Amino acid sequence: MKSGFVSILGRPNAGKSTLLNALIGEKVAIVTPKAQTTRTRIHGIYDVPAKKGKHQAAQIVFVDTPGVHTPGTLLDKRMMQEVYDALETRDIVVLIVDATRNYNLAAPGEKPAETENEANKSQFTKSQKEREEDEFVFRLVRKLDCPVFLLINKIDLINAEKLAPLIAQLSAQHRFTEVIPISATKKKGLDILVEKLIEHLPVGERYFPKDQFTDQPERFMVAELIREKILLETGEEVPYASAVVVERFEEPPPPPKNPKPLKAGQLPPKLPVTRIAAAIYCEREGQKAILIGKGGIKLKAIGTAARKEIESLLGTRVFLELFVVVQENWRESKGFLATLDWRNQLEELAKQDDEASPPKLLKSEVSGSE
Numbered sequence: 001m002k003s004g005f006v007s008i009l010g011r012p013n014a015g016k017s018t019l020l021n022a023l024i025g026e027k028v029a030i031v032t033p034k035a036q037t038t039r040t041r042i043h044g045i046y047d048v049p050a051k052k053g054k055h056q057a058a059q060i061v062f063v064d065t066p067g068v069h070t071p072g073t074l075l076d077k078r079m080m081q082e083v084y085d086a087l088e089t090r091d092i093v094v095l096i097v098d099a100t101r102n103y104n105l106a107a108p109g110e111k112p113a114e115t116e117n118e119a120n121k122s123q124f125t126k127s128q129k130e131r132e133e134d135e136f137v138f139r140l141v142r143k144l145d146c147p148v149f150l151l152i153n154k155i156d157l158i159n160a161e162k163l164a165p166l167i168a169q170l171s172a173q174h175r176f177t178e179v180i181p182i183s184a185t186k187k188k189g190l191d192i193l194v195e196k197l198i199e200h201l202p203v204g205e206r207y208f209p210k211d212q213f214t215d216q217p218e219r220f221m222v223a224e225l226i227r228e229k230i231l232l233e234t235g236e237e238v239p240y241a242s243a244v245v246v247e248r249f250e251e252p253p254p255p256p257k258n259p260k261p262l263k264a265g266q267l268p269p270k271l272p273v274t275r276i277a278a279a280i281y282c283e284r285e286g287q288k289a290i291l292i293g294k295g296g297i298k299l300k301a302i303g304t305a306a307r308k309e310i311e312s313l314l315g316t317r318v319f320l321e322l323f324v325v326v327q328e329n330w331r332e333s334k335g336f337l338a339t340l341d342w343r344n345q346l347e348e349l350a351k352q353d354d355e356a357s358p359p360k361l362l363k364s365e366v367s368g369s370e
C-alpha cells in the first residue's frame with residue numbers, strides 16, 4: 001500500500017479545514033467564515049481502500065494548518081511555526097487558494113509591483129498586505145523539494161470562464177505537480193485529488209490504526225467546538241482574543257455488557273451523561289462582558305450550540321459548564337501559550353494519571369452553565 005503525510009497550506013479562509021473535513025467525512029477541524037480559525041496542526045487520517053483501475057490502497061494523513069498570515073502577536077508566531085513544522089514533515093504539500101479572490105502577484109523572482117490604489121490608504125494597506133501574504137505563500141512552496149499540488153477552491157462560487165485565466169495566472173508561480181479545481185463544500189474534484197495524491201505518495205505501511213480518523217483526543221475536539229461557537233456568536237476582536245481549555249472531562253461509566261431486554265412498553269434507558277467544565281479565556285473585562293452577554297444570554301447561546309454538537313460527537317448526553325476568565329494579554333504570554341497547546345496538556349494529564357490524582361483545575365470564575 002501507499003502512505004504518507006499531506007500538508008494543507010494556504011491563506012486564512014481559503015478552505016483548508018473544510019477540505020480536510022470533506023476528505024475525512026468527519027468533522028475533524030472547526031470551520032467558520034472568520035479568518036484564522038485554525039490555530040494548531042490537526043491530523044485527519046484517511047484510510048482509502050484500493051479502487052480497481054484507479055489507485056491502490058493508501059493511508060493519507062492530512063495535516064490541516066493555520067492560515068499563512070503576517071504574524072502580529074506571539075500567538076500568530078506560534079501559529080506560523082505550526083505551518084513551518086507541517087511543511088517539514090510531509091510527503092506532499094497541497095496549496096489551496098480561494099478562486100473568488102483577485103491575485104495580483106509578482107512573477108517568481110520579480111520585485112512586487114506598486115499598489116494601484118494609493119488614494120485610499122485603508123484599501124491600500126489591505127490589498128498590499130494581502131498581496132504580500134499571497135506572494136509569501138508562493139515563495140514558501142517554491143522552497144519545497146516535494147510534490148506540490150495547487151488546489152483552486154470554491155469553484156462553485158465563480159463563473160466557469162474565470163477559471164482558465166486563473167489557472168494560467170497561478171500556474172506561472174511554480175512548477176506544480178498537479179493543478180486541480182475543487183469545491184470543498186460541494187465535494188467536487190476530490191476523487192481526482194485523492195487519486196493523484198496516492199499516485200505521488202511513497203509505498204509504505206499505515207502510520208495510524210485503520211479506524212482512527214484523527215490524532216486529536218475527544219476533549220480537545222470539545223474545546224475546539226466551544227471555540228467554534230464563540231467565533232460564530234461574537235464579532236470584533238473577541239474571537240481572536242478567546243481561547244478554550246477543558247478543565248474537567250468526566251466520562252460516564254461504560255454501559256452494561258449484557259443489558260436486559262426491554263419489556264413491552266418500557267422506554268429505553270436515558271443516555272449516560274458526560275460532565276464537562278471548560279474555561280473560556282479572553283484578554284479584557286470588556287470582552288468578558290461580551291462573552292457573557294446581558295443576563296448571561298451570550299454564554300448560554302454558546303453553551304447550547306456547543307453542547308448539541310458535543311453530544312453528537314460523544315454519543316452521550318452532556319452537562320457543560322462554561323467559565324469566562326480574563327487573562328490579560330495571553331496572546332503574548334509564552335507560558336500561557338504553551339499550556340494551551342493540547343499536546344502539552346496531554347503530557348500534563350498523563351503525569352496526573354501516574355500520580356493517581358484528579359485532573360488539575362485551573363483557577364477560574366464561574367459565570368454560567370448549560
Ligand SMILES: Nc1nc2c(ncn2[C@@H]2O[C@H](COP(=O)(O)OP(=O)(O)OP(=O)(O)O)[C@@H](O)[C@H]2O)c(=O)[nH]1
Binds near residue numbers: 010011184
Ligand atoms: N462556497 C464555498 N465556500 C467554501 C468552500 N470551502 C470553504 N468555504 C467556506 O470558506 C470559509 C472558510 O473555510 P475554512 O475551511 O474555515 O478555511 P481555512 O482555510 O481553514 O481558514 P483558517 O482557519 O482561517 O486558516 C467557511 O465559511 C467555509 O464554509 C467551497 O468550496 N465553496
